[in-house]
Amino acid sequence: MDRRTFLKTAAVTTAGISLSGVVYGGFAAELIDNPSPKKSYTDALKEITQDKSVKDSDKVKLVAPEIAENGAVVPITVEVELPVEQVKAIHVLTEKNHNARTMSIYFTPANGKAYLSTRVRLAETMNVVAVAELADGSFIKAQKLVKVTVGGCG
């Protein structure tokens, strides 16, 4: 994302994190009440989908690096290639983090498109999973393995 797009989006959302939706408030509150919630990937997914099935879909475009330059701030973008009216939320999960439920972004038609760009912290090599919750109550997802390495040429 270039500077101009950032400034435009930042104006309508929270500064420092650029996305076209709004952060799920309850989640932030939960973090304050309980600073270190342990939530496995399976539990986090269940919380989001209520046990509904989640299909892999190429409508969910998840862009993340193959190997992280810095595991503390891994840039990702997610776009759901459907009309924004059909997308209720995008949930980002980090498979092996202490709390695998990283963020949930809810969209309204005023957002224009179902797109977000942010940075996530990855404690180790793991899958980043983007789950799209659609207006009809179904779920689709995409995932990518991001390697976190100490580096060193060869």
Next chain:
Amino acid sequence: MNISRRDLFHLAAIAGFSLTAEDAFAKLNNLNPEKLFEFKPVGNITLLHICDLHAHLKPLYWREPSNLISAKELVGTPGFLCGQTFMDYYKIKPKSMRAYFDTYITFEELAKKYGKMGGVAYIKTLINQIKAERGSDKVLFMDAGDTWQGTAVGLFTKAKAIVEAQNALGVDIMVGHWEYTYGKDRVLELVNKHLKAEFISQNVADDIWGDLIFKPYTIRDVGGTKVAVIGNSFPYTPIANPKEFTEGWTFGIQIERLQKFVKEVRNKGADIVVLLSHDGFTVDQAVAKMVNGIDVILSGHTHDPAPSPVVVNNTIIVISGSHGKYLGRLDLEVKNKKITNFAFKLYPVASNFIKPDKEVENLVNKLYEPYEKELSQVIGKTQTTLYKRDTFYSTFDRVIMEAIKEEADCEIVFNSGYRWGTTLLSGDDITVDDVYSMTAITYPDVYKFEMTGSQMKNILEDIADNVFNSNPLYQQGGDMSRALGLEYEIRINGEPGKRLSNIKVNGKDLDPNRNYVVAAWGGNMHRAGKNIKKLRPVYDITIDYIKRVKVVNPPQRSNVKIVDYPCGCPDNTGGC
């Protein structure tokens, strides 16, 4: 070819005199029954390609790897071929000049017969000849990077000497990797003020705003054909090399952005799309599957000499070796925005067979002049081949690690698995310049530190996964770190994090809880250690050691045993 070394020099001199004639290549071929300079031009444009020169302005010996171990899915594929498997795959005759250039087999014998490789003055002669034949407006000359770093003259001039050589060669476009280890300010200074070539990269961006640092692509008119060249610098530069050199810049392969630029240049009327890349040969084969519409990839980074292109998803992928040993030539026939025919050749830069370009030779001498006295100083002798390339072990690295072990008084020494360096023949003198050719980096300090057994194992597992991952996109394109004082077994196809076993430190089982005293250079390993002490630069330590011992004779036996392949190399320099 039954001619002695002296005959060769004599013939080379003759070849030199005739090289200004129109049929110079034909005359070279008369001297060389393998017709290594023969080429039937095809179509309307020529792309010339070099990669991974590693700042070698003068000819050198460079022995190709004695093994190139990979995950089983990749065994036997271009990028993981060496020695006999390489000869079989590309149908190369034993003991031919091609065999000498492309493999380690009977290297010393053939080195004496055919002489040194590379050298920019010799590359220039080939380029001049091709441009004269073809018409220089039909030729575009590209450099896939790792050009500025690797020798003393590169390091001492902060790459300025190498940029001058590139300007003299007439490089049109380049990308980078080790270039960035001179620091981003120096890179921008050289690119903006000194380098005549265009430096392009679509995958280097500001890490907050995402603004691109360099032009992502350039569109050139080559003999009436619009050639779009998109650049990719090494995607893992801030991971493989210290981050501080590129603080604030972010890299990555950037597949989605690359696809966007392919569409953009097509919309701007490009007839063909070329990716000039430092991704590595196997990564580029994966990229070609994921991105549509790239006609040609000129690859680099992994140093493969591939005599014929790989074609993936209608993309022609070529890579042209390393250290200036080869000049890659890809002729294309372009009709209606499509490649309808092509021909490729890796010209071996066989310095005994080519008359050097006088101007460039003078330039090289001028560039060396301030350092010549220091660099040509003989500090010792070797009794065996000193080489760099192998997956786990190399004799020259062994000498460097012995030197560090003495200086640091430690239990274990680690040395990075870089793929650049030099080769010395048994009986050769070792000069100061040779040591720099193995160690000339901008972060040369050796670190002594403490680390627990389990930390050490985790780091080795991590490095092993960067080398042996079955998915090329997760590889960093180097060889395994070398170690002295440490032996282990490895299951190449084991689970990530569980490949190593039976690890021994100086003969005793590795204790995961004990602290070990370790020394290392050229990597990030010390950052995980404690009680870190900075010692002297690796080249100073190595030079002093060789001066002291006078003669080196490192063992040919690797300290690593591969469990899942029947491969005992590099015992007696190889056998895979």
